[in-house]
Structures are given as structure tokens and as C-alpha cells.
Amino acid sequence: MELKIPDLCLVVLVGASGSGKSTFARKHFLPTQILSSDYFRGLVADDENDQSASGDAFDVLHYVAGKRLDAGRTTVIDATNVQPGDRAQLIEIARRHNVLPVAIVLDTPEEVCLARNARRPDRDFGAHVVRRHRTALRKSLKFLGKEGFKKVHVLRSQSEVDDATIGYERLLNDLRHETGPFDVIGDVHGCRAELEDLLVELGYELVRDDEGRAVDAVPPGNRRAAFVGDLVDRGPDTPGVLRLVMGMVESGHAFCVCGNHEQKLVRALRGRNVQVKHGLAESLAQLAAEPEDFRRRAERFCDGLVAHYVLDGGDLVLAHAGLPERYHGRASARVRSFALYGDTTGETDEYGLPVRYPWANEYRGQAMVLYGHTPTPEAEWVNNTMCLDTGVVFGGKLTALRYPEREVVSVAAHKVWYEPVRPLVVPEVEREPDVLALTDVLGRRTIETAHRGRVTVRPEQAASALEVMSRFAIDPHELLYLPPTMAPTATSRRPDVLEHPEDAFAEYRSAGVREVICEEKHMGSRAVVLVRREGGAIHTRTGRAFFAEPLGSELLSRVRDAVTGAGLWDELDTDWLLFDAELLPWNAKATGLIKEQYASVGAAALGVLPPAVAALTAARDRGVDVGALLERTTSRLANAHGYSAAYQRYCWPTSGLDGVRIAPFQLLAAAGRTFHDRPHTWHLDLVARLTGDVFTQTRHLVVDTADEAQVAAGIRWWEELTAGGGEGMVVKPLANLVPNVQPGVKVRGREYLRIIYGPDYTEPANLERLRQRGLGKKRSLALREYALGLEALERVARGEPLWRVHECVFAVLALESEPVDPRL
């Protein structure tokens, strides 16, 4: 005999001690699927038969069962379960996790049970126990269905137990094998004419009966229609809509989930006591004019509708009022109720209608959810969900979404068929599609990136980033990218420098990158510029606004004018652009840092070293032997002058925006596209077209790393850049993105590094020790942050929900909290 059970369920074995439950379970299920009370007694009490431990044992068993059901794993409870109270707890657990409870009863004869127990020395509890179990079981048998078990299988003899096999059934809502393509249609509400218009618009061919009534529609190609419910009520021709949709469903041309109006119509047709409101009266009147067998057919059809469908391997979910991810593919009264009615806050609005809980704002699921129920003026994406009810019956539109194309198709209502109770606008506070949740960023997180696989953020990294992001960063809607950290080139072995271009060229050459571009390093602050046709933002590498208002807007408008002047809006077919840039001078942002640290050290050094030299000179003149110390101190004075000159190069007076320069060097993204597959020369040529006083160019040189002459030219170029204290250069693969290769390495100048490693770093004894620096962590961090940044850009370009973009941006900031040698 085959015992049919749903492919996701909680199997409750019921039988006396010795009835063969454990043997049965082992035969038909995986060891990990079986939760045995004996085993859990052993876990908590070191003795599988210690009945005094049963309470604790079941606590743990129930907890584990809950975790398994949460994860969607069929679970088998191996315990006697002969008492209704024990079973009630298990049914409650199944319901709480929205899976169906199933009972399999082993009604094994008493003598068999006793004989089995007699063979086991640990079961010496006597025949009365088995007898008591069997009495309880027999009393329970006919109530199991009523208790809530969706299926009850009773095996009445040993041969039935031996012959039983388990057969799995798909749940009614499981249409994962249906892969589409689909045309998903919103709430129709009796608007037959508009439905016919829409089907024609979608390329369906209407089939009419002798009386000219549409009874089916043949889809184009292999497409199928899918309705999100509320076919009926309010509109002029509910019977006509039902006739057409029933025909489509019966011929396999359409799927349909149940709406709350179908649910109520069924109850009304069955003569139940329902309030005839919200357009039900119209349906009942129209159906009254139809023949009895049509009414019966309509009633059967509506009654048989499933509350939600999971389609296309789990990537698409249809439910009339939407469905959170934890309910996808689950079955319980709660799931059905959510799918039909949605979630309400318990409050009512000024029109007396229930305030609906904006579940889609919190939706973070992987599947696309299409639904209706709440009329809105336009179908809009909210976190990969879309409400397709555009209020056709209220004079709005009837809307369909082509899946997987994500293309919206609408037809206008012929007229206002039914006056809405409240106007067809969404209240201000409900229109917050991009609400970010704490759970989007906090805790241990793993982000799947296209270019470097999984990147993990540890909880403590996220915790420190949360404060920075919440208190200092700009609005996440404008914070679409944070730049990655950049590693320096491998430490030079030359005696007089710490960094040298030859190592950068060699690194790329050995990684198989022939052409690299050297870009002048502006000693400024990294800036990300988001410019929209209206609005935008300029922020730092930790997401803070660069300038207080109105300066920020002023600078942004200069960038916008330049973009307009260069004709980039049309050329790139976009209304926003995201640039990676350097903002100068250094002191425009880092005033505090410069004063507190760099200038102060210069002042102290130049305050103390001249008197020290003077005192030593005086002592030497007296004949005291201080020669070596005097020499060292004089050298340190020269270093201090070099240091002061180095940092002062990067500071110049600014007033408002006067003196501020911006050097964009890469176009990161625009509507629908990213550009990390374009060579850097493309980017530099593009940004060179941005003209205006506020822009400054980035000098650059392309080097073939396999060509000695070009490498030598690259070294010379760097030497010229840095001789006067210039910061140095960044070397990047010319082609831009090269998988698993550093996106760029910096090669900093000898004088410049005084402000990083201290004035005296060039003293040979100091240099020798400073060469011992570990670059591995920084380089690994750079690659991970780069991958996260690109992931953010690609998600933005694809139009993904804000939380998907924000988790990447947040992760970059979180990784930056990792302690890394700040001088690298």
C-alpha cells in the first residue's frame, strides 16, 4: 500500500511502545529526518528510557522540529503520540511553520508489541504500559482528522506495516515545473470588455461561442495567462469574465489564484450569511440571470481556486494580496488568509477601510511576487514585487505584466464602472517602497558578488559601520557606491625609496596584464559624484556629504552644466551619471586632520630642531665631543623642512568653491549600464569633455609592461611627477576590470611619503625597517571591496531594489572598519 504524503509535511507516527515505529521510520526516511523521543531523552539525560526527562526531551525535540520546518524540511516525529495532548502540540508546531501535519498510525496487535519489548532488556516496564498505550490509541483513531491532521494513514497489521511504501505528492500551490512565459493579469472585477481588450493587446486570440460570448483565449506561442484573483464583483459583467477565465483555465491556457471576492462569492452562492457589500450585490444580480448550471460551475470554479502559486522553479509567486517569503509554497490557514486578504495593521483609515500593512516594503525574497488587491494608480516595482491592480473598475486601467520580460501592458477602462470609496491615490506614508531594514545590514552577512564570489561581513564589522552609516552618511538613496581601498605596489628593494614603479609594472606583467595606464595621483580627497538631471550628491569615501549646503548643490550644478554641455544625457541615454573622482585641494575636506596632525608636527619639529642644532654647535665649539649627534640633528632638521614643504604643496586657500577643483577619472554607472568593461582611456577621454573652471584633468601615460623602453619611460614619468613632491601615480590595467587582479596599485613619491611615514623615514636605518610591511591584508581587502563596489553598480544599473544595492555599499564600509596599517 502506498501512503501518500505532501512533499513538505510533519509526519507524526502514532503507536504503542513496541509497535515498530522506529523500524518503520528507519525504513522509509533519512536518519536526519527522524526525531525520536528516545534519542532526545538520551541527549538531555544520558538515558533513553528516563521518563522523568521527557519534558525537557520534548522541549528540545520541538525546537529542532521547528528549525527543520522553518527551513522547509519534511520531519518525522518518532514517539508514541497516543495522547491527544501530545499530538496537539505537534499540530500546533506544524501550523506555526505553515506545513501540513500528517499522521501515520501503527495499530500493531498487543501481543506483537509485548513480544518485541520482551526482547529488549531496557524496556522492562511491564505489559500494562503497552495496554494503556493501545487503549489511548484506539480511543483516538476516529478523531485524528478532526484534530487537524490533513492525512491519516492507519496500518492495522504487521503485513500492512511491512507492505507500506511512502509516495510524495506535490502541494496544490506547487507549480514550480511551469516555467512560463506568462502574462500575469491584475484584478478584473467584472470588466469583461477591458479584459478582452487586454488579451487582444497581449496577442491572444479570443474564442467565442455561438452567442458571440468569449469562452476561451488562445495565447501566442507557448505563453500562458495567469490571474491574480478578484475576477468578480463591482463591474458590469462578472459572468462574462468568469466564462472567459474558466474556459482559459480548463483548456490549460491560464492559471488563476483565488481573490477575497471569489471567496466571499462562494459563501454567498451557498446561501451563507455574508454582508452584501463592496460590489457583491452586482455579481449576485448578474449571476441570478444566468442558468443554474452556470452558477454551479462558477461556484465550483471559485471554490477550487488555490490561494497562491509558486511557479518557474520558485522564481515567481502569485497571490492575490501578496505573500512574504516565509509563506511561499507553504500551506496553512494563515498562509491562505494572508494570500487572500493581506496583512492589516488593525487600524482603519479616514474612509473606514482597513489600513494595510506594507508587507512589500519588508520583502527581501528572491522570488518575484505579483499580486493585486490594493488599487494603485500605476504598477510599480517594490523590492521585486508588483501590485497589478490598477483599478480598472474604478475607471483606471487593467494591467498585465509579461514574465520574465518584466514588461507592463495596460488598457484603459471604458468608464468608471464603480465609484471608489477612497480616491485612487496611495497615501503619502504608504508610498515608501525603499525602506531599508536593520536586518538588511546587521549581523553576519554574505554577499554574492559577480566578480569575486561570496564576500563575508562579520557582525562586529557591520556593528561599527552601522553607526557611521546612520549618523554621518548621506541618504542611502543617493549613496549608490563606495570606492574600494587601494593597495600600494610591492615594497621596493632599492636603497633609497619605499615604493617604485618598476614593481608595479612587474606585478601586472607577471599577472598577464600587458597594457597598463599610469594616472597621476592628485593629492586630494576621493569623491563620488552622483549627478542627476535634478539633484544628486557628492560624497566622501565613507559616504559623508562633501560640502555643507548650499556649496554642495552649487558644485553639483557646475558638474551638471558640464554634463549637459558635453551632451552626455542623450549620448548615454540616461538621467543620472555616477563618477569616481578626486576633489582638490586636500584641505578642502581634511582641514582638521591637517591642522591637528600634519601642520602641528611641522611646527613642533621646526620649533625644537633649530635650538637643538644651536645648543649642539655651542657645545662643539666648547670642545665637547658631540659631532655625530650634531650631524644627525642637522639631517633631521633638513628632513623636517622637506616634510613641511611636502604637506604644504597640497594645501591652498579656498573660499566657498573658489579654489576647489574636481578631477573625475572614471564613469561608474548610468541608467541601465556600468562601464568597468571600458578601457581607462575611454573614461579619461569622456571626462575630458567636461569643461569648466572647476574641472582639472588627470595626466596619464599608457605603458606596455613587456616593452623595456616603455617601462623606462613610465619610470621617468613617475620620477618627474614626484621630484617636486608630487604624490605619485596609480597604475591600473588599461582594459579596466581584469578578474582577480588588483584594480590599481599606487606608487607614491619619495618626498610625499614623509607625510605618511614621518619626516625621518628616509634615514637608512628607518627605511630598512619600514620595508618590513605586510601588504597581503590590504590587497585582499582591496579586491573584496572592489567586487562589492562593482556589485552595487551592477545592481543599480539593473534597477534592483535599494536594499540590494545598499547591502553592498554598507559592506564596503563595514570592511573598511577592519584594522589595516593606515600608512598603506
Place this chain on the structure above:
Amino acid sequence: MLLTLTTTHQPATDLGHLLHKHPDRAQSFSTSSGTAHVFYPRADHEECTVALLLEVDPVALVRGPGSTLTQYVNDRPYAAGSLLTVALGSVFRTAMNGRSESRAELADTPIPLKINLPALPHRLVERLFTPLGWDVETRPIPLDEHEESRYADVTLTGTVKLSDALKHLYVLLPVLDGSKHYWVAADEVDKLLRAGEGWLAQHPDRELITTRYLARKRPLVVSALARLAEVDEVEPEELDNALTEPKISLAVQRRDALVKQLKEARASKVLDLGCGGGALLKALLEQPEFTEIQGVDVSAQALQVAERKLRLDRMSDRQRERLTLRQSSLTYADPALQGYDAAVLMEVVEHLDPDRLPALENCVFGVARPRTVLVTTPNVEYNVLFETLPEGQMRHSDHRFEWTRAEFRAWADGVAGRRGYTVRYLPIGPEDAERGAPTQLAVFTVGDTN
């Protein structure tokens, strides 16, 4: 780092005897903070100058074990501070103790001294040295063309016993500097008391000196102050009285007002959003009617402070069960804030940029949505009545804005309208007829509050 010390006591070369360092030799000593060089730029009958030059290894300073400095670009190798103190204490230890076998009497005699420190953080120098009998001359070192740096070329002149002069420097150089280069340990208290013997207990700024010398480690400070009191046979309260506040502070009035409102709202489950170090949580825990209290802050560090201040580790199980501390953010939706009767945002909104307030509104009034929300914020109109607050300056450096009463009402009325709450306003603190009270409170309620 350089220090020179000059005397015109004659014969001036006796300085060499007092310091146990021969005037015609240059000597080098390896100390824990670097190599200390002692030499005499001048040594004759009229005048004798000793120089202490400390050469610090900047790489070892950062890389050495137990180092707390993270930047190579650092004033430590140049400015007079704790490193110089260590060298001073090691090189001139005997002289500092006032012992001199060859010139015992001179060691016990005040002599004319001039001490020069070419780069010294000078903000407190006059305040600290003048009471000890020094004339202080400072020439600030410029930072750039426009500003002065925090260092000055400082010359101290006075007639002082050499050992006292060295003790003054030993204690006050790190105090002026404010940041010690090594972790302050308990034996620092002993060092301070030894070097401060005979002068520190009478110094008008002894608390400041103690606090800064011990790098603001509160338990150590208290212990040092108590022991100072013991040494000088005075009551510790007398020394500590500057720390007690004479009248009920605004912060206390704010907490009292909030507790009163929460009781009136009959709230038992209460959220403290932005709880910081837990000052309000403490007040809430004292009221048994608040049965479930959740303190939330965006800063994990603040929560640790709260945990310590509320002594969570020794709280009884019953008390402990009433309180939850959690990291969360008011700009992210957090469903764990649902199900509470009331939420308090005490002096929180002004720490957010105005364009993030809609996110806060959604988090508090949309997602958490308790029946009662209490919001306090400064009333900027009142600021002119704070004597110590410069005009136009906000009350806290992190305040992103401070609202007038009208501005606060405009925001709160908007929130209430959008979210279906009603709102009323109350003053907290002494009310000025024209400018209102220093703190303004908005009480938001939704639904049936009876």
C-alpha cells in the same frame, strides 16, 4: 626633544655637581623612551647651561611592543611631553631626589634657574607653573601664516631648589601634554605622589593635574585624590567638592519629566531610543511600573558603557529580565521595536541630519508605532540665556540643528498628521517669558490612550 636648564648661581659650574654630570663631557644614556644625551652648551663661572636632548626612534615608537601610537606622523619625537619626562626621571634621578654628596647644602638651597623648552604644548603652562613660583614666558610657534600652533617656546625663570624644579617638570610636562604614551597603570599613582610630595597637595589645580597626569582614568584619579587627602590630613570630600553639582541639572529635570509622562500614559513596556550611556534607563529601572525596558543605541560602544554603568553583570535576575540593550538604528526599519507602549527619544533627533528625519519618522511612527512617543530637543531660542555658550554656537558639537519652538512644532505637527498621531507640547526646565524653556517636549499619542 630638547630641554635646557641654566643657572647663574656662582660658581655656576656647581650645576654639574648637583646633576652628577660633568660639564665638559657629553654623555648618552639609553632610556626606555630613546637615547638621552646630556651636554653643556655653556659652562663657566658666571653661567652654566645643561641640555637634555632626547633622540626618539620614530619607527620603534610605532612598532614597539605595547605601543599605542598609530601614526608615524607624530609630534612625539619633537614636543616636550611624557617621553622627555621618562628621560628626565632616569637621567637626573639622584638630583630629583635632592641628593648631592659633594654639594649637599646647595642641593637644599633655592638657586636662580632658567629652564627653556623650545616646543611645549603651552595652553596650561602659566596656570600650572606660576603658583609654584615660576615666571613664565611663552613665544607661540606659528602653525601657518594665519594661526598659532599649540606649541610654544617656553622659558621658566625662578629661584627654586633644583630638585623641586625637576619634580615640577616631571609631573607637569605630561600634564601639559595631556596624552601619555604608555598605558597608565596603578603604580603611576605612586610615582605621582612621590614627585608631587611637598607641593602638589597645595597646588590650586591639583585635581586637574591629577586627572590629566593619570590620563583621565577615573578610578585611579579617585584613589590618588583620596591618598592625597590622607597625606595632607584633610577630608577627601573637601578635595572632591568641585565634582558635585549644586542644583538640579537640566538633564535630571528632563528625565523626571519623561518618567512623569510615561507614568501618565500608563506605559509599562518602554523603548529608550538613543539610550547612550543609559542615564534615562537608570531612572526607568527605578520605577517598578516599567516592566519591560529596551534601550537602543546606534553605537555599540555606547551600549557597552551603559552595560557597565548600569552594572548589568551584577543586577538581580528579576531586574535583569526587565531590561534589554540592543544595537539598532533609527534610520533603518527595525521590527524588534514593535509591541511597546511608549518610546522616548531624549535629545536624539538633533543628532541626525535633517534629510534623514523621514527615515526616523518611518522607523518610530511607522514601524515601531507605540501608543505614546516622547521627543525632547533643545529650544534654540533659549541659548542666549546660557552665559557660557558663545552666541550662535550649538549646545553640542554633534548637533546637526537646534530648533526654535515653531520649527519643532512644524516638524512634529507634520509627523502627527502623516502618521495619525495627536501631539501636544510641554516645556522642560525654567521657563523664560519670552524665550520659553531650555528643552522642549512633544508628546505624541495614537489610538485609545485610556
